Amino acid sequence: MKHMRYLGHLLPCWLLFASFAAIACGAPLFEEDWNSGRIDPAKWDASVGNGVMHVEPIGGGDHALMMAGRLDWTAYIYSVGSFSRGDHLRVTFKLWGDERRVSPDGVALFPDSAGITGPWHGSNKGPIYSTIDEAIDMWWAILRLGENGVYQKGPLLSQAFMRALAAARSKSNALMVRVECGDERGGLFQWSTNGGRTWIDEFNTIGVAGGSASPLFLGFAPGQSHVYIDDIVVDQGADDRSPEPTPKPKPLPARIEDLSEHFSKPSGDISPWMLVPDQNVREASTTEHPGMITIYQNGLGQDIKGILGQPIRFDQYRVPWEFQLGMVQSFDAMLAAGSKTQANTAIGLNVARGPRPAPARHA
Amino acid sequence: MLVVHLGATGEAGAGLPQFADMPHPDTYLVWGRGDLGYSAMGDWNVPSIWVGDGGRRGGPANDQVFFRFRLLGPSLVQVGFRGDQSYAFHMRAIDTSQYGPITGVWEIGPIISGDRWIPDVLCRNLKPIKGWHDVGDLKSTIEPNGNYSYQWQKFYKNPDPEPPNPMYEYYVDYCAFFPSAPLPLEAYSDDFNIRGYLGKWQAQPQGTILDTYSHPGHLTMTLIGSGCGTGFSPVGGSELDLSYYKPPFEIEIAFTAPDDTIPWNLWMNWQIAGPGGGWKGFWQPGVQNFPEEKRHLFINRVQQAFGQRARASINVEFEEVPPESIMGAKPLYMLIQIIDPGRVRVGFRGAPTDPWYFSKVTDVAKDFGGPIAKFGQHAFSTVTGRRWGAPAGAPMYQQFLVDYVDYRYGLSE
Numbered sequence: 001m002k003h004m005r006y007l008g009h010l011l012p013c014w015l016l017f018a019s020f021a022a023i024a025c026g027a028p029l030f031e032e033d034w035n036s037g038r039i040d041p042a043k044w045d046a047s048v049g050n051g052v053m054h055v056e057p058i059g060g061g062d063h064a065l066m067m068a069g070r071l072d073w074t075a076y077i078y079s080v081g082s083f084s085r086g087d088h089l090r091v092t093f094k095l096w097g098d099e100r101r102v103s104p105d106g107v108a109l110f111p112d113s114a115g116i117t118g119p120w121h122g123s124n125k126g127p128i129y130s131t132i133d134e135a136i137d138m139w140w141a142i143l144r145l146g147e148n149g150v151y152q153k154g155p156l157l158s159q160a161f162m163r164a165l166a167a168a169r170s171k172s173n174a175l176m177v178r179v180e181c182g183d184e185r186g187g188l189f190q191w192s193t194n195g196g197r198t199w200i201d202e203f204n205t206i207g208v209a210g211g212s213a214s215p216l217f218l219g220f221a222p223g224q225s226h227v228y229i230d231d232i233v234v235d236q237g238a239d240d241r242s243p244e245p246t247p248k249p250k251p252l253p254a255r256i257e258d259l260s261e262h263f264s265k266p267s268g269d270i271s272p273w274m275l276v277p278d279q280n281v282r283e284a285s286t287t288e289h290p291g292m293i294t295i296y297q298n299g300l301g302q303d304i305k306g307i308l309g310q311p312i313r314f315d316q317y318r319v320p321w322e323f324q325l326g327m328v329q330s331f332d333a334m335l336a337a338g339s340k341t342q343a344n345t346a347i348g349l350n351v352a353r354g355p356r357p358a359p360a361r362h363a
Numbered sequence: 364m365l366v367v368h369l370g371a372t373g374e375a376g377a378g379l380p381q382f383a384d385m386p387h388p389d390t391y392l393v394w395g396r397g398d399l400g401y402s403a404m405g406d407w408n409v410p411s412i413w414v415g416d417g418g419r420r421g422g423p424a425n426d427q428v429f430f431r432f433r434l435l436g437p438s439l440v441q442v443g444f445r446g447d448q449s450y451a452f453h454m455r456a457i458d459t460s461q462y463g464p465i466t467g468v469w470e471i472g473p474i475i476s477g478d479r480w481i482p483d484v485l486c487r488n489l490k491p492i493k494g495w496h497d498v499g500d501l502k503s504t505i506e507p508n509g510n511y512s513y514q515w516q517k518f519y520k521n522p523d524p525e526p527p528n529p530m531y532e533y534y535v536d537y538c539a540f541f542p543s544a545p546l547p548l549e550a551y552s553d554d555f556n557i558r559g560y561l562g563k564w565q566a567q568p569q570g571t572i573l574d575t576y577s578h579p580g581h582l583t584m585t586l587i588g589s590g591c592g593t594g595f596s597p598v599g600g601s602e603l604d605l606s607y608y609k610p611p612f613e614i615e616i617a618f619t620a621p622d623d624t625i626p627w628n629l630w631m632n633w634q635i636a637g638p639g640g641g642w643k644g645f646w647q648p649g650v651q652n653f654p655e656e657k658r659h660l661f662i663n664r665v666q667q668a669f670g671q672r673a674r675a676s677i678n679v680e681f682e683e684v685p686p687e688s689i690m691g692a693k694p695l696y697m698l699i700q701i702i703d704p705g706r707v708r709v710g711f712r713g714a715p716t717d718p719w720y721f722s723k724v725t726d727v728a729k730d731f732g733g734p735i736a737k738f739g740q741h742a743f744s745t746v747t748g749r750r751w752g753a754p755a756g757a758p759m760y761q762q763f764l765v766d767y768v769d770y771r772y773g774l775s776e
Contacts, residue, residue: 256540256541256542257539257540257541257542257550259538259540260537260538260539260540260541261537261538261539262536262537262539262557262560263535263536263537273472273538280477282529288532289534291536291558291559292534292535292536292537293534293535294532294533294534295475295532295533295534295535296529296532296533297475297477297527297529297533298529299477299529300477301477301478301479301526302477302478303474303475303476303477303478303480304474304475304477304533305470305472305473305474305475306472306473306474306535306538307470307471307472308470308471308472311467311468311469311470312467312468312471313466313467314434314437314464314465314466314467314468316467317542318542318547319434319435319436320433320434320435320436320542320543320544321433321434321540321541321542321543322431322432322433322434322540322541322542322543323431323432323433323471323538323539323540324429324430324431324432324537324538324539324540324541324562325429325430325431325432325472325473325535325537325538325539326427326428326429326448326535326536326537326539326559326560326562327366327427327428327429327430327473327533327534327535327536328426328427328428328534328535328536329366329368329425329426329427329428329534330531330532330533330534331426332530332531332532333368333531333532334368334372334418334424334426335371335372335417335418336370336371336372336376336378336389338530338531339371339376339528339530340376340377341371341376341377341378341522341525342369342370342371342376342377342378342379342388342522342524342525343368343370343371343376343528343531344367344368344369344370344379344481344482344524344525344526344527344528345367345368345475345476345527345531345533346365346366346367346368346394346475346476346480346481346485346527347365347366347428347473347474347475347476347533348364348365348366348428348430348473348474349364349365349430349432349442349471349472349473349474350470350471350472350473350474351364351399351432351440351442351468351470351471352468352469352470352471353399353459353462353465353468353469
């Protein structure tokens with residue numbers, strides 16, 4: 001086994017075992033963009049093993065860590081320093097893969113399974129799969145590029161996540177992953193396909209299940225094929241998990257009829273309507289089939305809703321008023337063309353009331 | 364409120380035969396979900412029809428599906444569905460008073476399922492009709508020599524339902540708001556210029572097809588050809604209560620009638636109520652074509668034969684019978700004026716720039732016995748066949764093309 005250790009015996013002990021404890025909430029505790037062009041032994045303890053691992057230029061002076069393994073978990077990388085659990089300790093990073101079957105170093109890669117484990121570990125010593133359980137008890141993200149596949153411990157990863165991860169092929173469309181450690185135990189696993197503008201909760205075991213080790217170490221190990229990691233940031237976050245995208249309010253017109261839209265503008269403008277959540281809208285076009293919006297889902301496991309930018313107050317327009325919705329069913333879905341199994345769809349009218357008023361207080 | 368498709372036709376996949384009540388392994392449902400009352404929840408039992416060769420049609424299995432929401436008051440809404448734009452909505456009311464007064468509609472619009480509601484919630488609440496099943500049918504063969512043989516197909520486990528597959532496209536045709544009944548008078552107007560859109564209208568569901576796509580810019584009313592009394596009216600029906608729609612107002616329609624070689628007629632179908640309430644009669648002002656006589660006559664009620672004077676509850680007369688140069692025009696423009704609850708007038712013209720050719724102002728008390736309180740039924744109508752009081756000879760597939768209807772306060776001169 002080729003085991004390259006950037007051991008700290010060349011470095012002062014205080015640096016080796018320094019804890020990246022929080023000083024001020026929100027300030028990064030640790031950052032890594034790999035733009036030094038190397039794996040910095042002061043920050044990382046790397047084992048190449050039977051795999052491949054190096055910092056690779058990705059264009060424009062930017063660099064990323066490329067890792068490739070052979071599913072024997074001999075290739076991995078740990079942080080040298082540790083992090084104290086608490087105050088919403090979390091790590092955020094970008095992740096993508098590619099479909100190369102042979103590494104630049106000539107190592108043949110198994111084509112049918114690729115992925116990565118991590119990111120939190122209870123130790124930075126020993127095989128990477130043995131240290132992860134202590135942290136938050138989650139293995140995550142073994143993906144087969146282009147297909148779905150999961151090898152993990154803990155809650156099942158969604159097909160939506162697997163599809164999103166498989167679709168991430170470069171830094172420009174990288175998947176962003178954020179894993180927060182519960183202050184006592186467990187973790188919250190979130191991901192984003194829009195650069196962190198909105199986050200999707202994949203699962204959350206905070207306070208309920210999972211390991212409780214502290215201090216914690218960062219660690220990643222590739223499964224097979226190529227995985228890139230970049231822009232790692234450890235910080236302590238606020239409790240800001242998965243807010244619904246907030247539509248930009250637009251003033252409602254004076255006449256209720258003017259809210260109507262038949263989606264025939266060649267510009268593609270569908271205002272005053274908007275489709276949410278935008279991360280699950282892969283395409284929305286008025287030119288694919290003029291006269292209506294053609295919508296493709298992103299496969300993120302979420303309903304897509306068409307909404308106005310703001311609620312309609314009861315006194316906004318003369319009551320009674322009505323809303324009519326015309327939809328066209330998909331020829332292919334009705335036929336189940338392209339599916340070897342089934343084409344299940346549900347389309348229709350969404351009406352939502354506002355929050356219920358608070359119960360009256362009695363003196 | 365959702366239109367749900369489960370499974371496949373069987374042409375391209377195994378589908379979900381366990382829920383299908385027909386040999387093809389697919390199912391369509393109209394389904395209410397959520398937590399807003401119970402009257403619209405669950406299966407609406409809107410059926411579709413097994414076509415046999417390729418799946419289903421009708422109701423939720425139609426290519427186009429339409430949904431309607433009405434905000435009727437601070438604790439009452441209605442939701443509805445129709446699978447054919449020509450006809451009425453299937454509406455259900457939801458009393459929301461248990462939640463307190465409605466303060467607003469927070470979200471309204473289309474929804475496309477993308478989560479695991481179908482496999483994890485819906486399908487677990489559907490009653491499986493079939494257990495393990497044969498995938499097709501008894502496979503039988505009749506050979507050229509007449510011998511008959513058959514072979515049973517293998518039995519298969521029912522497939523597990525899957526969530527929606529993002530490979531498929533979804534389409535939103537329109538999202539339209541407008542005042543609901545009683546509409547402001549002007550809101551009844553329509554120029555039918557949005558191709559395919561018929562949100563404000565519905566037809567008599569027998570013998571009649573409406574569309575706005577076969578003749579762009581027009582509402583096309585096609586009569587299948589059966590003897591019928593039919594027409595088109597505002598969606599959900601309406602009546603013009605003169606205490607709400609205060610005269611003077613007028614209604615104009617521009618339409619192109621079928622070929623003059625056939626008998627046709629088109630008119631406003633009004634039931635009339637007086638101040639004491641109760642429907643007391645009919646007034647049906649319009650035009651009737653008599654091909655043999657080559658005449659187009661103004662009518663207050665359809666005539667069984669040329670020259671027969673069918674009396675109505677209001678009988679408008681012209682000083683001089685409107686000339687054929689006007690009444691034979693295509694399109695023809697007709698104007699009905701409600702001057703006040705006691706007086707009405709009708710006009711025609713053959714071109715939009717021509718002056719109106721008006722009837723005499725008619726005192727409705729003469730035949731009706733008093734002022735008008737309400738016009739009910741309120742549908743642009745036609746009849747064909749002797750059973751409906753029209754001459755015989757109306758062929759199949761005659762079409763009226765309506766360019767516009769315009770409702771407005773005030774009176775044209």
